[in-house]
Amino acid sequence: MQEKIKIAVIGSTGQLGGDIVEVFSQNDSFECVPLSHSDIDVVDANSCQVLKEIKPDFVINTASFVRVDDCEVMPEKAMQVNGIGALNVAKVCKEINAFNIYISTDYVFDGEKKEPYVEEDFPQPINVYGASKYLGEVFTKAYSDSYAIVRVASLYGKRGARGKGGNFVEFMISKAKNNEDIYVVDDMIMSPTYTMHVAKMLEKMIKEGKIENGIYHMTNEGFCSWYEFTEKIFELLGWQDVKLNRIKTKDLNRLAKRPLFSALENKRLKEIGLNMPRWEEGLKEYLIEKGYLK
Numbered sequence: 001m002q003e004k005i006k007i008a009v010i011g012s013t014g015q016l017g018g019d020i021v022e023v024f025s026q027n028d029s030f031e032c033v034p035l036s037h038s039d040i041d042v043v044d045a046n047s048c049q050v051l052k053e054i055k056p057d058f059v060i061n062t063a064s065f066v067r068v069d070d071c072e073v074m075p076e077k078a079m080q081v082n083g084i085g086a087l088n089v090a091k092v093c094k095e096i097n098a099f100n101i102y103i104s105t106d107y108v109f110d111g112e113k114k115e116p117y118v119e120e121d122f123p124q125p126i127n128v129y130g131a132s133k134y135l136g137e138v139f140t141k142a143y144s145d146s147y148a149i150v151r152v153a154s155l156y157g158k159r160g161a162r163g164k165g166g167n168f169v170e171f172m173i174s175k176a177k178n179n180e181d182i183y184v185v186d187d188m189i190m191s192p193t194y195t196m197h198v199a200k201m202l203e204k205m206i207k208e209g210k211i212e213n214g215i216y217h218m219t220n221e222g223f224c225s226w227y228e229f230t231e232k233i234f235e236l237l238g239w240q241d242v243k244l245n246r247i248k249t250k251d252l253n254r255l256a257k258r259p260l261f262s263a264l265e266n267k268r269l270k271e272i273g274l275n276m277p278r279w280e281e282g283l284k285e286y287l288i289e290k291g292y293l294k
């Protein structure tokens with residue numbers, strides 16, 4: 001019998017971590033070890049030693065402090081979880097010879113580019129969250145022998161982001177159900193991404209031995225504004241009388257600056273013949289999974 005590939009998932013109770021655990025646990029080729037925040041605290045180097053007992057072949061680190069505005073007022077915490085946390089995990093992975101996968105973000109970019117960012121583009125974060133994730137990337141690269149930095153963006157999944165108390169799609173649906181006026185920015189462009197599609201791509205890459213050192217962009221294909229994304233939610237649901245209004249990012253007065261254009265091009269995946277589904281398909285699948293659509 002072929003030996004199973006052992007995967008440790010850090011942040012297993014999270015929106016993305018939960019889907020990754022679900023996908024890998026259902027595949028007989030893998031033994032999946034979910035690690036919640038109480039099983040491992042990435043900020044604490046001692047706590048990360050637990051990985052030595054597990055001896056995984058791959059570690060997927062989804063742990064993160066994800067509240068972008070809160071990162072501005074708690075920069076130390078952001079740097080600890082997203083930066084030092086990545087360093088601690090990388091060091092142990094190196095000792096136990098595990099392939100280290102660090103989940104990162106489109107927010108490492110400044111949004112000034114007029115076409116989707118590719119893996120070779122140089123990060124230039126414009127907020128604390130982006131800087132802390134970039135620090136995590138730098139540590140991952142510097143301290144790992146075998147690693148991948150996987151940049152995802154604008155995630156939504158059935159568990160909702162724990163750090164954010166839900167996901168954007170559910171926020172919009174609940175506002176519409178309450179018949180509220182909904183205001184969404186039409187000048188911020190990104191690649192909305194369904195967590196299950198990221199989980200399945202990671203599963204495929206590891207199973208087929210296609211994951212190698214370096215950076216991968218892994219978002220649903222294409223891009224749109226948050227306004228267009230919201231329009232599509234209600235179009236798919238067939239809800240015609242939702243009170244949806246356009247606004248501009250500058251009118252939101254949010255604490256953290258955000259890149260106005262952060263679409264990612266999955267260039268490296270495409271080079272090895274792997275394609276992510278389009279964002280519209282991701283959204284449709286999500287709505288079906290949640291029981292909103294048949």
Ligand SMILES: NC(=O)c1ccc[n+]([C@@H]2O[C@H](COP(=O)([O-])OP(=O)(O)OC[C@H]3O[C@@H](n4cnc5c(N)ncnc54)[C@H](OP(=O)(O)O)[C@@H]3O)[C@@H](O)[C@H]2O)c1
Pocket residue numbers: 010011012013014015016017036037038040041042043061062063064065066081085103104105106133152153154155156160161162163164
């Ligand atoms: N959400 C997005 O739109 C988005 C966009 C781009 C990139 N990303 C990246 O995608 C990844 C997953 O995000 P997500 O949406 O799944 O977030 P999430 O639902 O908030 O999940 C984060 C997980 O990390 C755990 N965690 C937090 N601090 C930890 C620590 N010190 N040690 C160990 N575990 C810790 C959390 O557990 P507790 O809740 O129990 O603390 C939670 O299970 C992150 O790397 C994030 O930066 C997310």
